[in-house]
Structures are given as C-alpha cells and as structure tokens.
Amino acid sequence: xxxxxxxxxxxxxxxxxxxxxxxxxxxxxxxxxxxxxxxxxxxxxxxxxxxxxxxxxxxxxxxxxxxxxxxxxxxxxxxxxxxxxxxxxxxxxxxxxxxxxxxxxxxxxxxxxxxxxxxxxxxxxxxxxxxxxxxxxxxxxxxxxxxxxxxxxxxxxxxxxxxxxxxxxxxxxxxxxxxxxxxxxxxxxxxxxxxxxxxxxxxxxxxxxxxxxxxxxxxxxxxxxxxxxxxxxxxxxxxxxxxxxxxxxxxxxxxxxxxxxxxxxxxxxxxxxxxxxxxxxxxxxxxxxxxxxxxxxxxxxxxxxxxxxxxxxxxxxxxxxxxxxxxxxxxxxxxxxxxxxxxxxxxxxxxxxxxxxxxxxxxxxxxxxxxxxxxxxxxxxxxxxxxxxxxxxxxxxxxxxxxxxxxxxxxxxxxxxxxxxxxxxxxxxxxxxxxxxxxxxxxxxxxxxxxxxxxxxxxxxxxxxxxxxxxxxxxxxxxxxx
Numbered sequence: 001x002x003x004x005x006x007x008x009x010x011x012x013x014x015x016x017x018x019x020x021x022x023x024x025x026x027x028x029x030x031x032x033x034x035x036x037x038x039x040x041x042x043x044x045x046x047x048x049x050x051x052x053x054x055x056x057x058x059x060x061x062x063x064x065x066x067x068x069x070x071x072x073x074x075x076x077x078x079x080x081x082x083x084x085x086x087x088x089x090x091x092x093x094x095x096x097x098x099x100x101x102x103x104x105x106x107x108x109x110x111x112x113x114x115x116x117x118x119x120x121x122x123x124x125x126x127x128x129x130x131x132x133x134x135x136x137x138x139x140x141x142x143x144x145x146x147x148x149x150x151x152x153x154x155x156x157x158x159x160x161x162x163x164x165x166x167x168x169x170x171x172x173x174x175x176x177x178x179x180x181x182x183x184x185x186x187x188x189x190x191x192x193x194x195x196x197x198x199x200x201x202x203x204x205x206x207x208x209x210x211x212x213x214x215x216x217x218x219x220x221x222x223x224x225x226x227x228x229x230x231x232x233x234x235x236x237x238x239x240x241x242x243x244x245x246x247x248x249x250x251x252x253x254x255x256x257x258x259x260x261x262x263x264x265x266x267x268x269x270x271x272x273x274x275x276x277x278x279x280x281x282x283x284x285x286x287x288x289x290x291x292x293x294x295x296x297x298x299x300x301x302x303x304x305x306x307x308x309x310x311x312x313x314x315x316x317x318x319x320x321x322x323x324x325x326x327x328x329x330x331x332x333x334x335x336x337x338x339x340x341x342x343x344x345x346x347x348x349x350x351x352x353x354x355x356x357x358x359x360x361x362x363x364x365x366x367x368x369x370x371x372x373x374x375x376x377x378x379x380x381x382x383x384x385x386x387x388x389x390x391x392x393x394x395x396x397x398x399x400x401x402x403x404x405x406x407x408x409x410x411x412x413x414x415x416x417x418x419x420x421x422x423x424x425x426x427x428x429x430x431x432x433x434x435x436x437x438x439x440x441x442x443x444x445x446x447x448x449x450x451x452x453x454x455x456x457x458x459x460x461x462x463x464x465x466x467x468x469x470x471x472x473x474x475x476x477x478x479x480x481x482x
Contacts, residue, residue, distance in 0.1 A: 009145055009219075016215025017144065018157035020086075020137050022208040025165020026201050027097065027130055032269035033291070034173065034188075035123070036410045038101060040417065041274070042191050043108060044425045045115045051414025053120040058407035060124050061131065065400040066393060068135040080220040082136035082143075086213040089133035093209070094202035096125035101198035108191075133209055142376035144219060148471055149306055155372030156305040159365060163295035163302070165208075170295075172200060174288035185429065186277055187284055244386065245393050251378050253463025258371050258401045259408070260457025261322050264450045265364050266409025268329060271416070271446045278431045279443045280353065281345035293354040297361025305369045314377075315464040318370035322458030325363030326451040328356050333447030344431075371401070374464060377471045384474050416445055 036054075039045040068085065079087075100122035107114040141154045177197040178187035187193060246252050276287045301308075309317045332353055335341045342348035375394045382394070417424075420441045423434055431439065 009150070013144070013216055013219055014154065014157055016212050017137075017141060017154065018161040018212075019215070020133075020208055020212025021158040021160075021162040022165040022168070023093070023205040024130065024134050024137075025162035026169050026205055026208075027093075027126065027165075028162070029166040029169035030097075030198075030201065032266050032409060033169070033273055034194075035100075036270050036413055037188065037273045038191075038194055039115060039119050040414065041424050041428065042189055042194070043103070043115055045112060045119065047414035047417035047422065047424075049112060049116045049414075050119065051411040053116055053123060054407050054410040054414070056120055057123040057127050058411070061127055061400050061407070064128055064131045065135060068131050079217070082140050083213055083217060083220060085132050085136045086140075086209060089129050090206040090209040090213075093126065093129035093133065094206040096122050096129055097205065098195070098199045098202040100126055102195040137212065138372065138375070140216060140219075141372070142379055144216075146380070146475055148377070148468055149310060151376045152306050152309050152369065152373045155376075156302040156369050158372065159368050160299050160302040163299045163361075163365070166295040166298075167292050168204065169201060170288055170291040173197060174284045174291065178284055180284065188273065188277065188287075189429070245382070248378060248382060248385075249463060250374070250381070250465045251394065253460050254371065254374055254378075255401055257318075257322075257457045257460030257463075258367070260460065261325075261364075261367060261454050262401060262457075263408035263412070264454030264457070265325070266407070267412050268409070268446060268450050270409045270413040271442060274417075274422070275443055275446045276353075278434055279344070279439045280349055281431050282350055283345075286347065286350040289350050290353045290357055293358040294361035297358035298365030299361075300358075301362035301365035302369065305366060308366060309370070309373070313467050314370055314374055315461055315467070318367055318374075318461040318464070319458050321363045321366035321370070322461065323455070325360050325367065326454050326458070328359040328363065330448040330451035332356050333443050336443070370461075374466070377466050377474075380471060380474050380478065381466060384477055416442070420445075 036047075036050055039050050040047050071085075100119070103115065103118045107118045138158075141158055142151065144154060145151055173188070177193045177200075178190065179193075180187045181190060184190040246255075272291075273287070276282045276290060282290065311317075312320065332341065342352050379394050382388070420438050422438060422442065428434065
C-alpha cells in the first residue's frame, strides 16, 4: 500500500538516482564493445566458444533477473525493499568485472577451454552482481513518482547517466589505456592494457552504486512496501510471476520488440570495433570520436525525451525512434557501396561515421527511455488487475532484455566471425592482414543487414495498449481502492 503523504521529489534525489546508471553504462559499454574483441581478437578464443560463453551467461540471466525482481518485491527491512540489494552488489560487481579482464597467465597459455571457462565464470559473476543491483535500481525509479511525465524524466535522467558511463568507458579506453606502443600500433590489441582498464572501471562502478543507494535513502519511508502477509519467494513463484507478467499484452509486445531491436544494436556495438579498426582503418582517437558521439547523441535525445513523448505518446514515439535508428545505422555502408563515402583512415571518414552515429544515438536513446517509462505504467496496470506491486518482476524482465543487447549481440557476432572465417591472434595487426572480401562481408552485416533484421522489433511496439488517458484512469482507481 502506498503511503498517503509523499513530499515532492527533490532535484538532489533525482540526480543521485540517475548517477547509479553509470555503473550499468560502464558494464554494458565494455560488454558490448570490448569483451568479444578481447577474448577473440586479442587472446585468440574462437568466436563460437566466446558466443557460447555469453549464451550460457544469458540463460543464467533469464533466471536470476526475474528472481531478483520477485525477491526484492517481497523483501521487508528497515531499509526498504530495494536498497539492501543495491548495497550488497557493489563489491562483488567491481571484483568480478576486474577479474574478467585479468585471466591468469596459465589460463591464457592453457588454450581454448581454459579461456572459455574463465570467460564464462566471470561473465556470469559480473552479470549476476549487476542483476542484484540493476533490477532494484530500476524499480526504485518507478517507485519514486507516479506522475506520467515525471516517470519519463526519471528514466531519461537514468539513461543520461548511462550514456555518461559509455563515455567514461570509451575515454579511459581509447584515450588512456589503449595508447599505441612499438609493438601495437592499434593499442586495443595489447592484452596488457585490459587488466588496469577493467580495475579502474570496476572501482567507478562501485562508487556509482554507493552514491545512488545512499543518495536515495531519504525516500524509503515513502516508497511502496511489501505486505506483512507476503510470503517469501519460492522457486515456483518466479515462473508463475513471469507467466503472469507475459499475460499482459502490452508487456509481451514491448519485451519482444525491445529484445529484437536491442539485440541488433548490441551486435552492431560488438562488431563495431572490428569494423572501425580494420574496415574503416581508423586510429584510436578517430575511434574514440566515433564511439563517443553515439552516447552524446543519446544524451541530447534524453534532454528532449519528455517533449518527444508528450508529442507522440509512448507507443508511436518508440516505433518511430526504432525505425529511425535502423535507417541511419545502415547508411554509412550503403553510401560506401554507392561510392559516396570518404576515404578510409581519414578524419573525413571519422566525421562521416560520427554524424550517423550521433543520429543513431538519438534514435536508440528514445527507444530505451520508452521501455523504462512503459514498465512503470505496466506495473500500475498489473497492480489494478492482481492487487500486487511487482515493479521488480517487470524491471527484472526489462533488465534481461537490456542484457540481450550485449548477450545476443555477442552470441550472433561470435558465430558470424566464425562463419566468415575472420582471422584472429597475434599475427593480425592491420587491415592488410585480412582478406578484402572478409572485411566487406563483416561491414555489410554490421550495417544494412542488422538494420533490416531489427525492423520487426520496432513494429512489435504497435501492440502496446496503454496511453496517457488509460494510465490516468488506472492510477485514479488505485487511489480509490489501494
């Protein structure tokens, strides 16, 4: 039951809530950009084994994400339903992330299976630790406000700081740790650069989590609480609640659509470093520029999310944003095939790619805002139908869908690299070491193929049935019959 008198949400609490997304942004950026590249291109693990490791971790997420949601929905403590899990996640997340990129020398020298199991164990540990934090953190956002538009603002703010996490990951990577050496002209191929890079980012993740948990603690008395009669979660409850969630048609279509779109975006990110390094032949500062303009575009998009969503409402806003991203993401390779792209390796190419990257960032940014704000509205509808507040269940599913960006993206990318016989290992230094046909195959898959495959995802958003008027009626009924 919601407490009656809730004071206005202060700017400080909103800011502290948003800062917590830096941790997820750092992890997602590294998983979507560097994880496969590090194990496959740098350490020599085969693409299919790397993809299988990610797939197993994703299956593990399919269980742990809804469990985290269900458990936190029913948790009873003086620190509320969500905050204890946020505090508990910080150190395991930082440690497991650092170890993921610091395999022991014996593991590296031991061959494929040693690398595979190291990658698998610490990918699962990192994802599980992030789940323990991220699902409750998103649920907190839905509980901070029931205002239709303020929810959009909170989600936009959260993703704004998620984009900050992406920027930090890119800047510390290309700008600091991946500096070229005599042996490695492309510093991202230097295995020794990754352990200190991961340790630095792991510490930043821990700080981000502690800031948001401590900075939002003042709202705990005003947030929904588990009923005193609520039973502890049983294994069967997780599956029952997941089934009940999927019975909601709006939730079902939103999840299907988001997984398809975000998996396409994730595969583009996973293969992007290969394409920038070898197909477009960019140096590290050019890659840094191209990489950061996407998050910057998203951040600009987040600034007008409230206006954009008020204009088109949530369903139409997500559809058009998804289709927009697919078109602009495909354009660089389409223009290249038409002979209209700048010369590879030049700053003209970097500016060319940066333009489309910024526009694509605006598009995908609006999609992820839409997913977050619709989850809060769906939770209201579910409470009216079932009598239970289950933000954790819905945001657990949303977190799993978001992880599909890196998870399914890496899985598909790994198999694609094996299919086109992409060469890996210490002998690969520049584009000259890779057959031209192989380079072009990967570029076409990275661009227009991914764009075409993701189109059905945007069309799934048409199944979303809630709008401003419907949500307003639901909330009015909940206030009358809490």
